[in-house]
Amino acid sequence: MSLDVDAGRTRLRPVPPGPHRHRQSGRRHLLSWLDMRATPYLFVSPYFVLFALFGLFPLVFTLWVSLHEWQLAGDRDFIGMENYTQLLADTKFWNSVGNTVGIFVLATVPQLLIALLLANALNKRLRGRLVLRLSVLIPLVTSVVAVGVIFTQLYARDYGLVNWLLGTLGVEPIHWQNQKWSSWIAIATMVDWRWTGYNAIIYLAGMQTISKDIYEAASIDGATPRRQFWTITVPLLKPTIIFTVIVSTIGGFTLFAEPVIFGGGGMTGGTVGQFQTVAMFIVKEAFRDFDYGYAAAAAWILFLLILIAALINFAITRGLGRSR
Amino acid sequence: MTTLQHSRQGARRRRASTPAAGDVFKATVLTKVMLGFTAILSIFPIYWMIIIATRSNADVHSIPPPLLPGGNLGENVRAVFAAENAHFMTGIINSVIVTASVTAAVVLISTLAGFAFASLQFRGRNVLLLSVVLTMMVPLQQMGVVPLYQMMVTLGWTNTLQAVILPFLVNGFGVFLMTQYTRQAVPRELIEAARVDGASTLRIWWNVVVPAVRPGMAVLSIQTFMLIWNEFLWPLIILRADNPTVQVAIRALNEKYSTNYVLVFAGTALSIIPLLLVFVFFGRQIIGGLMDGAVKS
Numbered sequence: 284m285s286l287d288v289d290a291g292r293t294r295l296r297p298v299p300p301g302p303h304r305h306r307q308s309g310r311r312h313l314l315s316w317l318d319m320r321a322t323p324y325l326f327v328s329p330y331f332v333l334f335a336l337f338g339l340f341p342l343v344f345t346l347w348v349s350l351h352e353w354q355l356a357g358d359r360d361f362i363g364m365e366n367y368t369q370l371l372a373d374t375k376f377w378n379s380v381g382n383t384v385g386i387f388v389l390a391t392v393p394q395l396l397i398a399l400l401l402a403n404a405l406n407k408r409l410r411g412r413l414v415l416r417l418s419v420l421i422p423l424v425t426s427v428v429a430v431g432v433i434f435t436q437l438y439a440r441d442y443g444l445v446n447w448l449l450g451t452l453g454v455e456p457i458h459w460q461n462q463k464w465s466s467w468i469a470i471a472t473m474v475d476w477r478w479t480g481y482n483a484i485i486y487l488a489g490m491q492t493i494s495k496d497i498y499e500a501a502s503i504d505g506a507t508p509r510r511q512f513w514t515i516t517v518p519l520l521k522p523t524i525i526f527t528v529i530v531s532t533i534g535g536f537t538l539f540a541e542p543v544i545f546g547g548g549g550m551t552g553g554t555v556g557q558f559q560t561v562a563m564f565i566v567k568e569a570f571r572d573f574d575y576g577y578a579a580a581a582a583w584i585l586f587l588l589i590l591i592a593a594l595i596n597f598a599i600t601r602g603l604g605r606s607r
Numbered sequence: 608m609t610t611l612q613h614s615r616q617g618a619r620r621r622r623a624s625t626p627a628a629g630d631v632f633k634a635t636v637l638t639k640v641m642l643g644f645t646a647i648l649s650i651f652p653i654y655w656m657i658i659i660a661t662r663s664n665a666d667v668h669s670i671p672p673p674l675l676p677g678g679n680l681g682e683n684v685r686a687v688f689a690a691e692n693a694h695f696m697t698g699i700i701n702s703v704i705v706t707a708s709v710t711a712a713v714v715l716i717s718t719l720a721g722f723a724f725a726s727l728q729f730r731g732r733n734v735l736l737l738s739v740v741l742t743m744m745v746p747l748q749q750m751g752v753v754p755l756y757q758m759m760v761t762l763g764w765t766n767t768l769q770a771v772i773l774p775f776l777v778n779g780f781g782v783f784l785m786t787q788y789t790r791q792a793v794p795r796e797l798i799e800a801a802r803v804d805g806a807s808t809l810r811i812w813w814n815v816v817v818p819a820v821r822p823g824m825a826v827l828s829i830q831t832f833m834l835i836w837n838e839f840l841w842p843l844i845i846l847r848a849d850n851p852t853v854q855v856a857i858r859a860l861n862e863k864y865s866t867n868y869v870l871v872f873a874g875t876a877l878s879i880i881p882l883l884l885v886f887v888f889f890g891r892q893i894i895g896g897l898m899d900g901a902v903k904s
Contacts, residue, residue: 300713488898
């Protein structure tokens with residue numbers, strides 16, 4: 284990071300000297316006072332105007348829509364909480380919640396554990412460490428849709444590589460889309476493939492802020508590398524782990540592209556919704572069945588679920604560190 | 608970048624001063640095997656995509672599966688652009704326009720706001736900054752699709768690119784990143800010195816701040832570019848099938864030619880070329896940016 288600021292400063296034009304200077308000074312004072320007072324607001328306003336229009340307004344309006352029977356044709360009747368009570372009794376909605384949570388747990392737990400071990404390995408003295416770091420990050424720069432396409436082919440029933448490999452071990456070909464467990468595993472591996480390296484690099488950054496002296500002291504006391512990993516590295520990484528858990532929660536609960544591509548492009552998530560996520564449910568209700576009110580209510584429940592899940596995960600992660 | 612340099616120096620120092628304590632940082636054979644295995648797993652699906660994209664459908668269905676690229680790439684790529692239901696070329700052009708506009712606008716908006724939050728005094732600064740950080744946690748695109756869609760219908764903007772672009776300009780992460788970066792790269796005294804010289808705030812921003820935060824702008828550009836190029840849900844909803852972005856076009860390819868793997872894979876390969884180019888040229892910056900960001904938050 285070069286501080287190229289001096290070059291910038293010399294380019295500033297000095298105040299022009301001249302006879303007009305005194306007469307103008309009153310106006311100049313006013314202008315500079317205005318500049319000091321108003322310009323900061325001017326500079327932050329583009330963000331906040333856009334946020335108000337395309338962030339806050341949709342959020343509030345979603346709440347408003349969710350209290351209505353709001354169809355495409357223009358029937359808009361206020362029905363209070365009816366969309367919500369109907370949703371809470373809708374087995375299809377709960378099925379999509381179950382799928383989302385299931386895939387989230389199946390993907391995130393192994394992902395973060397592997398990322399921790401991977402970061403620990405990348406933190407060692409190694410030849411070609413930059414190449415290694417880059418190679419574990421390649422999945423991150425692959426688009427989510429591409430990941431969906433590639434893995435769906437790898438999991439294809441008839442000529443997929445996964446079934447071929449399992450076949451050499453004597454396993455019968457699996458139709459991965461057909462069952463809950465198999466579709467969840469397939470989708471979870473897509474998520475893991477794309478994000479494990481990212482989380483490992485984040486953990487690696489955290490690990491490098493831990494002082495080497497602590498490890499040296501522990502070594503002198505005879506602690507094995509494995510013990511040092513669990514008693515020094517993991518507890519000291521807790522803030523970073525909490526960060527990744529929260530990010531994974533938001534990402535996991537809004538999962539959309541992978542299951543859509545895995546199911547061939549539709550919003551149903553398999554023949555009986557084996558892998559329909561909440562995001563797919565919302566899009567299906569709003570833009571396939573045109574029941575906007577119902578979809579809006581589902582969006583708000585999804586938001587509440589994310590908040591609850593983030594809080595639970597936050598508590599678990601904090602507790603884990605303490606018990607060690 | 609700096610983080611990497613630091614760590615390298617750290618490793619060197621460790622080796623020089625305390626050879627015995629280096630044990631924890633010594634890579635065992637198991638570690639090396641695990642890392643090699645992970646690297647292969649990370650790269651294989653992309654390699655597999657290239658194999659299929661360069662083969663014929665008959666090869667794809669052969670057993671054992673082919674493990675080396677073939678010579679059908681040109682033919683497959685031509686088929687992608689000729690595929691009538693996918694509108695692939697339109698998709699690429701639309702994606703370039705959307706990604707370029709969003710990236711430029713987000714960097715500009717974030718650099719302005721970041722400067723104000725980091726270096727200027729104004730009432731409500733902390734509350735406003737806190738609101739930016741809090742809204743980073745809200746999945747706006749998923750939650751707001753219904754009203755955003757209706758907003759675009761009312762404005763008559765469905766199936767237009769501005770309808771895709773505008774919602775993505777709300778990027779709290781960018782504002783936060785540039786605030787952090789400006790704080791670190793532009794000392795208070797420098798701003799004050801420029802004020803004494805009689806420079807206006809806008810002038811200070813352009814002549815002092817922008818040159819100093821250029822590396823931060825680069826990191827934000829790269830991340831925004833990757834984020835928007837990948838965006839799938841909102842373009843899928845707001846654009847018609849004959850006017851897609853590249854991700855939506857791939858979904859169409861995948862849906863309409865689902866058994867024609869070589870075609871779908873050639874399209875997919877084409878769609879990630881820009882991302883791979885960014886990775887090849889800015890890989891170090893991407894890692895540096897991720898690691899810097901992780902330590903700060």
